[in-house]
Amino acid sequence: MTATRDSAAPSALRIDTFTVTAETDSSPDGALAHWFEAVRFGFHEARTEPEDLATYAAAFTSDGRTLWGAYDDAASAHAWDASIPVATYATMVNSLNVGNGQLLDAHQITAVTVRPTHRRRGLLRTMMTSDLQSAASKGLAIAALTASEATIYGRFGFGAATFTRNIEVDVKERFALRTPAFGVTEIVAPASAAALSEQIFARFHHATTGSVGRQFAYPQRAAGQWGEERPVEDKGVRVAVHYDDDGRPDGFVSYKFSGWGTTPYTMKIVDLVAVSDSAYLELWRYLGAIDLVQRITFDLAPVNDPLPWALQDRRCYKLTGDEDVLWLRILDPIAALEARSYQGAGTVSLEIVDPLGHASGRFRLTVENGSGSVTRLDDDADTQLRVDVTALGSMYLGGVPARTLAAAGHLTEQGPAGPGSLAVVDRIFQTPSDPYCITHF
Ligand SMILES: CC(=O)SCCNC(=O)CCNC(=O)[C@H](O)C(C)(C)COP(=O)(O)OP(=O)(O)OC[C@H]1O[C@@H](n2cnc3c(N)ncnc32)[C@H](O)[C@@H]1OP(=O)(O)O
Numbered sequence: 001m002t003a004t005r006d007s008a009a010p011s012a013l014r015i016d017t018f019t020v021t022a023e024t025d026s027s028p029d030g031a032l033a034h035w036f037e038a039v040r041f042g043f044h045e046a047r048t049e050p051e052d053l054a055t056y057a058a059a060f061t062s063d064g065r066t067l068w069g070a071y072d073d074a075a076s077a078h079a080w081d082a083s084i085p086v087a088t089y090a091t092m093v094n095s096l097n098v099g100n101g102q103l104l105d106a107h108q109i110t111a112v113t114v115r116p117t118h119r120r121r122g123l124l125r126t127m128m129t130s131d132l133q134s135a136a137s138k139g140l141a142i143a144a145l146t147a148s149e150a151t152i153y154g155r156f157g158f159g160a161a162t163f164t165r166n167i168e169v170d171v172k173e174r175f176a177l178r179t180p181a182f183g184v185t186e187i188v189a190p191a192s193a194a195a196l197s198e199q200i201f202a203r204f205h206h207a208t209t210g211s212v213g214r215q216f217a218y219p220q221r222a223a224g225q226w227g228e229e230r231p232v233e234d235k236g237v238r239v240a241v242h243y244d245d246d247g248r249p250d251g252f253v254s255y256k257f258s259g260w261g262t263t264p265y266t267m268k269i270v271d272l273v274a275v276s277d278s279a280y281l282e283l284w285r286y287l288g289a290i291d292l293v294q295r296i297t298f299d300l301a302p303v304n305d306p307l308p309w310a311l312q313d314r315r316c317y318k319l320t321g322d323e324d325v326l327w328l329r330i331l332d333p334i335a336a337l338e339a340r341s342y343q344g345a346g347t348v349s350l351e352i353v354d355p356l357g358h359a360s361g362r363f364r365l366t367v368e369n370g371s372g373s374v375t376r377l378d379d380d381a382d383t384q385l386r387v388d389v390t391a392l393g394s395m396y397l398g399g400v401p402a403r404t405l406a407a408a409g410h411l412t413e414q415g416p417a418g419p420g421s422l423a424v425v426d427r428i429f430q431t432p433s434d435p436y437c438i439t440h441f
Pocket residue numbers: 042043109110111112113114115118119120121122123124125126145146147148149151152155
């Protein structure tokens with residue numbers, strides 16, 4: 001474990017950061033155990049079981065996580081152990097599919113908690129501003145997170161960029177698909193499930209704009225090797241894999257029965273990954289054929305879900321919620337805008353407004369044959385559009401049209417060449433499908 005100290009912490013608090021490695025002390029008295037105590041406290045979860053710490057340490061080592069803890073050395077007598085941080089924060093780097101199969105390293109932020117006794121004193125702001133500065137100086141063009149509340153991260157330049165839907169599907173007698181069946185679906189032996197899920201996710205990740213690479217825990221949870229609460233086997237999780245006509249696995253679903261006490265009898269999808277729309281529908285055909293089940297719930301359905309349109313009776317499909325998943329923060333607009341692909345050709349000049357300064361400036365984006373190049377302009381150059389950095393994050397993957405953000409005041413046409421530039425942005429930023437992120441972190 002390597003540690004550094006941040007002297008910018010609010011007075012009397014000490015911020016340490018450490019990376020988890022194979023040598024990290026995972027004993028109940030170690031810094032990792034104390035860090036977990038704080039995170040689980042922050043998210044209202046039960047205290048960590050000591051025997052789980054070594055498993056988490058191995059997982060975090062594989063993820064390459066850096067952990068932050070803010071410590072209150074001046075805690076009064078009888079207060080919780082001063083070695084348990086009063087605030088936590090963690091980062092790792094994973095790839096983000098920015099469209100057209102292009103993967104860009106994204107700086108991921110997770111495990112943000114501040115103890116109620118220490119909230120609203122600027123602890124989050126201290127950790128976040130110092131971390132974003134460091135990520136930008138390492139050359140990471142984008143930071144990403146999934147947010148517990150929509151009100152926290154806009155002030156740091158993050159905009160909601162991908163969305164999913166919560167659905168309930170009635171799988172009683174009237175459930176049937178109108179699409180022709182293809183391939184086969186098999187129940188997977190528990191020992192093979194993690195590797196198969198990884199293999200299928202890798203294909204999905206390369207094919208899906210908005211997907212982020214998964215941390216160590218994902219295949220374990222998909223396979224039931226890890227349960228929802230603890231990294232120990234959950235024997236209630238079952239896994240089915242769909243194989244295409246050539247016998248190649250192209251989708252999996254892992255699911256768990258909610259119990260005979262739940263009515264209607266409900267199967268909850270733990271994870272579902274399909275590399276094509278047809279594999280997705282075949283997994284639903286399988287789910288709809290499970291006997292004794294009346295309802296299936298899924299929290300990560302795509303916004304433009306083909307399922308209701310493939311059902312004989314689209315009213316089997318009920319939308320129960322709408323969620324933002326990935327929030328993006330552009331740190332380097334030149335690298336970020338040049339990494340994604342575009343539709344056709346067009347030119348637009350932008351003034352990016354970023355209160356933290358990372359993406360501030362004036363830029364010209366020139367798109368030819370779907371590729372973009374970006375030039376920094378003089379600070380007093382005329383530009384056609386003024387855009388908040390949060391809006392740039394929201395429109396970056398094509399998930400939110402610029403005209404929608406403009407209507408909400410986040411984007412404004414300006415200057416003599418401004419009129420019409422919004423339409424140009426909407427045309428060139430359009431993507432063939434909605435960005436779709438099915439990974440929380
Ligand atoms: C990526 C993730 O991990 S998402 C999980 C986020 N964590 C949680 O939801 C756990 C419960 N909440 C918490 O632990 C804390 O309340 C946190 C982490 C959200 C905020 O920590 P704090 O140290 O209190 O934030 P800090 O004092 O730095 O506030 C910075 C600014 O954000 C604002 N802010 C902080 N939390 C919130 C919130 N939940 N809603 C709205 N505004 C907020 C503050 O008012 C402040 O605004 P200002 O700069 O305009 O004055």
